[in-house]
Amino acid sequence: MELFKYTVHALHDMLIKKEVSAVELAKAVFARTDAVEPKIHSYITETREQALAQAAAVDAKIARGERIASLAGIPGALKDNICTKGVKTTCASKILANFVPPYDATVVDKLAAQDAVITGKANCDEFAMGGSTENSGFFVTRNPWDTDRVPGGSSGGSASSVAAGQAIWALGSDTGGSIRQPAAYCGLVGLKPTYGRVSRYGLVAYASSLDQIGPITRDVTDCAIVLNAIAGHDAKDSTSINAPVPDYTQALVNDVKGLKIGLPKEYFGAGIQPEVADAIKQAVNRFSAMGAEVREVSLPHTQYALPAYYLIAPAEASSNLARYDGVGFGHRAAGSDIIDMYKKTRSEGFGDEVKRRIMLGTYALSSGYYDAYYLKALKVRTLVKQDFDQAFAEVDVLITPTAPTTAFKIGELSDPLAMYLQDICTIPINLAGLPGVSLPCGFAHGLPVGMQIIGKPLAEATIIQAAYAFEQANDYHTRFAPLGEV
Amino acid sequence: MKYETVIGLEVHSELKTESKIFCGCSTKFGSEQNTNVCPVCLGLPGVLPVINEKVVEFAVRAGLALNCRILPFSKFDRKNYYYPDLPKNYQTSQYDLPIAVNGYLDIEVNGKTKRIGITRVHMEEDAGKLVHSGTISNSEYALVDYNRTGVPLIEIVSEPDLRSPEEAKAYLEKLKAILQYIDVSDCKMEEGSLRCDANISLRPVGTDRFGTKAELKNLNSFRAVQRGLEYEVERQTQVLSEGGRVIQETRLWDENKGVTLSMRSKEQAHDYRYFPEPELVPIVVDPAWVESVRASLPELPDARKARLMADYGLSAYDAETITVSRAMADYFDATVTAGADAKAAANWLMGDVSKHLNAANMSIESCPVTPGQLAGLIALIAKGTISGKIAKTVFEGMWSSGKDAETIVKEQGLVQISDEGAIVAIVDSVIAANPQSVADFKAGKEKAIGYLVGQVMKQSKGRANPELVNKLLKERLALV
DSSP states (O other), X not given: OOGGGSOHHHHHHHXXXXXXXXXXXXXHHHHHHHHHHHHHOOEEEEOHHHHHHHHHHHHHHHHTTOOOOTTTTOXXXXXXXXXXXXXXXXXXXXXXXXXXXXXXXXXXXXXXXXXXXXXXXXXXXGGGOOSSSOOOSSOOOOBTTBTTBOOOSSSHHHHHHHHTTSOSEEEEEOSSSTTHHHHHHTTOEEEXXXXXXXXXXXXXXXXXXXXXXXXXXXXXXXXXXXXXXXXXXOTTOTTSXXXXXXOGGGGOOOOOTTOXXXXXXXXXXXXXXXXXXXXXXXXHHHXXXXXXXXXXXXXXXXXXXXXXXXXXXXXXXXXXXXXXXXXXXXXXXXXXXXXXXXXXXXXXXXXXXXXXXXXXXXHHHSTTTTXXXXXXXXXXXXXXXXXXXXXXXXXXXXXXXXXXXXXXXXXXXXSHHHHHGGGXXXXXXXXXXXXXXXXXXXXXXXXXXXXXXXXXXXXXXXXHHHXXXXXXXXXXXXXXXGGGGO | OOEEEEEEEEEEEEOOOSBOSSSSOBOOTXXXXXXXXXXXXXXXXXXXXXXXXXXXXXXXXXXXXXXXXXXXXXXXXXXXXXXXXXXXXXXXXXXXXXXXXXXXXXXXXXXXXXXXXXXXXXXXXXXXXEEESSOTTTOSXXXXXOTTTTOEEEXXXXXXXXXXXXXXXXXXXXXXXXXXXXXXXXXXXXXXXXEEEEEEEEEETTOOSOOOOEEEEEEOSHHHHHHHHHHHHHHHHHHHHTTOOOOOEEEEEETTTTEEEEEEEGGGOOOOOOEEOTTSOOEEOOHHHHXXXXXXXXXXXXHHHHHHHHHHOOOHHHHHHHHTSHHHHHHHHHHHHTTOOHHHHHHHIIIIIHHHHHHHTOOGGGOSSOHHHHHHHHHHHHHTSSOHHHHHHHHHHHHHHOOOHHHHHHHTTOOOBOOHHHHHHHHHHHHHHOHHHHHHHHTTOTHHHHHHHHHHHHHTTTOBOHHHHHHHHHHHHHXX
């Protein structure tokens, strides 16, 4: 029995029926990791000892006849930019290579309250900046569908760990598509919640006004279960939304009759791989067949979203990353004076992509350029939001490709601008603060294709319901990455 | 050419909230280094700020007390610069939408009232403190104390309406009084809870355009404000009168040398790259709440001064002196409420009470004599139980023992002698013992009587009623 291939909900049933113990499950996942980690490189830090203790505690609860939570005893990985008390949190950066936070992120507290088992900290692009996990300060993670290819990014380690059976579920963070795009590349379900739905406390900030933590799972049911565990208001995060959290598993209803679906024409233009466009069109046909109403809509400012994002996100990043200076924590280089120490610490500690964005952001915020760049970008952001408001006056959800292509080869996109284009379908959603889910909708040349379903603010239940209905109509989510068959 | 001085002040005041602006750490001054810290105020990766609502309330109080308009929508911004006492390398502050704008306060200089504009009041977090191993320029290392990091500040920016160092000092004193009255800050310059930077420039009298200004930092006492500005007036006057040009720069006041020194020029000035703080939502204040804060404001110094003059007939000078500090004014009111004559209470406060406080370097809040006790002392004088002179002795006793005036008078037998018979006996003995003075008096030397009075008082150990002594001495001398 290959326990590592199961879903959260299947394993939960097995745990409460005592068909398997949490410790056995954890060990099965570790054994799988032992087998595939040398090929995939999902983890920066593994926390097996802690995981076994968590699993044993769940087994004890089950033995006592106590009810356990849906995630209890189920192994999951955390992107390494989510702070874990007493466990290294590196953001895949040399500058934080030895940073051990003295606190847990709020999502980690919430997972602990569910008795979830944490397998470790997953690799990512340094400080979540990138679209391939090639920008990790430590090593490149590989796609379990084809190890010559990237798993996507920046939450590539989280996605690969789930796709390769090194974790049953994972958390990623999404600033411009970093949950949805790797989920698409790895044939998984990845959801970026509404901005503020999940607390960012303890998520190491890249671009604070865009960052959001979310689940990466094997199917839509698991996605709802993990979202249930992490959503909710947090007094430690002023930007978190104080609204009741519905039970998202209630949205797992196989029904899209009358659902109004909009297809934004701007997302199906040049740059979209034909196989990807075809897969999405077939998926949309399936929705029609199931009784959804599909119509074309327009989001006219889409073309400006990417440039606006690459001003706003680096601007915030340049400020957020200023604290990595060698004074209070993290890597410190020797220097002849304080300025020299700053320069050497940051030169040694940050990788090229991080430096590129810090410089972009510093420039965009500089006096004399602020109005032309940063302020203009904020205005574009407002226009992008208004586009969505208008579209959502007509439709319930929007459907687009998640990424313009399937997973590309490692080293293939050496031009940063080409890499930035991989997030072209996901970025506008972050600018507007909307929820978006990516789920598998087909395959092209043996690689998964992801479909993005976008909802109104706080309409996670709606997009989960649409995704679930689609999932029930096919078997894409049941296919396991071929590495699993090796 | 004659020049006119133009000064604008930027005053930072630490708010006396229990906890910091963006976290729950204590703001207590003088704690052991780096004990009032947490991941949030240390700016560790992943943490987020949460606004302390008390800080907004205090800032609104200050804004209202300074006659400002409270903006219904304001926000925080980040001010980016690298310095090791600033953990995040940006300071969360307010930039284009501060909490309060367009206010004023009135100062009095040379008996005239002048209105000084307040441009804005904004909230921000304080930085930590660096302790250098030597001087800043050649220290081998520096230690950082982050206790002060995240302590809430308001910055109060004046219009360039001040025309002399005296006006600047008067403005600062009035500002301090107001902040203390509304109970938002300790305003202790020696502890850094009130700090002042000044912008100063000169221009030919009669012109409207501003001259090039220098920014003066490190003015950490009232004396420093006045001396530093006086130095700058002289320095800039000299530069201009020699045909030179004042350079726009930041200068430091060196208290020991009594000079200002260049710190950085305009070219080296920071580009702070302000932008809206994405981790805090904008501040939206409910107008009804602002009105409730306004209604809760106490009587402010100007109003209190006017009341003391109108209700008690105090002189402008006395009323001003007493209302400069809220604690002093409260003490005064309490003394009067306890039954003391207002003028007498004012005199005691400005006289012996202040003298004792100054000598002991104490503030009125810790005065060992309570307002009720002072009123008791004043009542004994009014009743004629003790003389004004004895009262000073009694006050000494009250100060050192904490006992009531009546108790001390009883214990030390200081009741005034108003029995004519007893005084006549002393007067006669003094007249008998000082024939020369009596002769001088008879010869028309009025002064001689003073000596004789002194002798009587001395023999009575100060207890003889002075009026009676004078009266009886004159009567008896007429008989000699």
